[in-house]
Amino acid sequence: MKSGAKIFAGVCVLAGVAAIAGFVFYQVERRPEASPVARGAALAAESGCFACHGPTEEERRPNSRQLANGRWRAKPIPTLWENGIDEAAVLKDWIANGVPEREAEEHKRLFIQMPAYRSFLSEEEIDAVAAWILAEGVRLGGGAAANESEIELSKVGNLTLTQVAIAGDRLSRQHGCYACHGELGQGGVRNPASFKGYIPGFFGKDFLELTDGGKRGEIAHWIEHGRGRAIESGVTGRVAKKFLEGQAIGMPAYKDRLNAAETAVLVEYLLWLNGEGPLDSSQLERLAKDLTGADSR
Numbered sequence: 001m002k003s004g005a006k007i008f009a010g011v012c013v014l015a016g017v018a019a020i021a022g023f024v025f026y027q028v029e030r031r032p033e034a035s036p037v038a039r040g041a042a043l044a045a046e047s048g049c050f051a052c053h054g055p056t057e058e059e060r061r062p063n064s065r066q067l068a069n070g071r072w073r074a075k076p077i078p079t080l081w082e083n084g085i086d087e088a089a090v091l092k093d094w095i096a097n098g099v100p101e102r103e104a105e106e107h108k109r110l111f112i113q114m115p116a117y118r119s120f121l122s123e124e125e126i127d128a129v130a131a132w133i134l135a136e137g138v139r140l141g142g143g144a145a146a147n148e149s150e151i152e153l154s155k156v157g158n159l160t161l162t163q164v165a166i167a168g169d170r171l172s173r174q175h176g177c178y179a180c181h182g183e184l185g186q187g188g189v190r191n192p193a194s195f196k197g198y199i200p201g202f203f204g205k206d207f208l209e210l211t212d213g214g215k216r217g218e219i220a221h222w223i224e225h226g227r228g229r230a231i232e233s234g235v236t237g238r239v240a241k242k243f244l245e246g247q248a249i250g251m252p253a254y255k256d257r258l259n260a261a262e263t264a265v266l267v268e269y270l271l272w273l274n275g276e277g278p279l280d281s282s283q284l285e286r287l288a289k290d291l292t293g294a295d296s297r
Contacts, residue, residue, distance in 0.1 A: 032196055033204050035278035036124075038188030040132025043125055044080075052112060053080045057140065064111040077112065081137050086288055088281035091130040095121070130281040135183045138288045144169035147293040153261040156268055162290050168269020169291050171262055180249060184287070185273050194247035195240075202273040214274060219267045223258065226251035 044050065054061050057079050065075040085091055093100045098116035099107040107113060117126065144166040151159065151167045159167070172178050172185070180199045182188045187201025200206035212218040212230035222228050231240045244250070258266070276283060 032198070033200070033206050034188070035182070035186040035201055035203060036128040036131040036280050037135045037184070037186035037278075037284075038132075038182060038201075039125070040128035040130070040135075041188060043121065043129050044132060047117065047121065047129070049080065049129070052077050052114075057081060061112075066109045066111070072111065075110070080133050081140055084137075086134065086137060086285065088127075088130050088134065088285045091133055092126050092281065095126045095129055127281050131279060131284050134281055134284040134288060135186060135279070138284070138291060139178070139183045141288075141292065143173055144291040145173065147291060149293065153265050156261065156264045159265075159268075161272060164265065164268050164272055165287065165290055167265045168272070171258075171266055172269070175254065175257060177266075180251075184279065184284075185270065186279060189249075192248040193243070194249075195243040199249060201278075202270045203276070203278045204274070207270070207274050214271060216267050216271070219270055220263055222251065223263050223266055224253060224255040226253040 052061050054077075060076040060079060060082075063075050063077045064072040066072055085094075090100065094114065096116065096118040098114045121129070147166055149163070149166055151163050153167060156164075169184070178184065180189055182199075182201050185202030187198065187203070187206075189199045190197060191199045196206070200210060208214050210228055210231055211222065212228075215230075218228060218230055227244065228240075231237070232244070254263070279287065
């Protein structure tokens with residue numbers, strides 16, 4: 001083979017290798033990332049939970065309870081949040097076993113009884129459903145709005161982690177952050193034509209890649225301008241811009257809606273949430289009590 005042909009062949013091989021590497025990189029980067037809360041919401045729907053409990057607090061399903069004299073009395077099935085169960089272990093007991101052992105005899109008097117899902121869902125899946133129920137319970141209860149603690153936002157560096165969580169949650173609810181990023185930033189909201197098909201939450205790899213490894217200045221820039229500086233620069237910047245500008249739901253700019261102290265608190269809150277990782281049921285139980293001040297009442 002002549003030298004020119006060898007060079008051409010070598011270039012073709014290198015180009016092919018680069019193309020394959022680029023394709024693999026692209027597919028790896030597009031792998032979806034999900035939290036237990038987001039998975040739990042899907043599992044609840046797939047497992048038929050709403051057939052009996054209804055998807056909202058307003059949609060209660062009918063049921064009957066047999067009295068001691070043998071007659072039946074109407075007793076609606078409670079919604080998933082109506083009984084105020086805020087302990088992860090109790091929720092998982094109900095899901096796995098159909099009813100906690102201490103309530104089993106009384107439960108038998110109901111015409112429609114709770115099925116046991118331990119044969120249909122793994123422990124991880126049961127935890128995910130419990131996590132979603134707890135997260136929804138926080139949302140329905142108003143989150144940190146139920147906590148009367150007064151927090152001075154201008155001194156963010158002096159705040160405890162619990163105060164950051166309370167203040168960050170209040171601001172996130174007030175300004176609609178969870179509506180797009182999922183309750184407590186746990187994701188799960190679809191976004192057509194976006195890079196991964198969904199709006200990322202405040203946890204994991206997605207968040208870190210968009211914020212240049214979780215840099216405070218980059219997070220603040222996203223909040224203030226609705227766009228990222230680092231993600232739109234460099235080798236992949238053009239691709240990032242294409243998706244950011246073509247996706248159905250774009251990030252709004254809050255520079256005229258939030259003052260410097262509020263932005264700083266949100267930055268610390270998002271970093272704290274990211275450090276906690278995707279929240280499981282036990283973490284959500286603790287967070288719910290911190291936000292509402294339940295432990296201090």
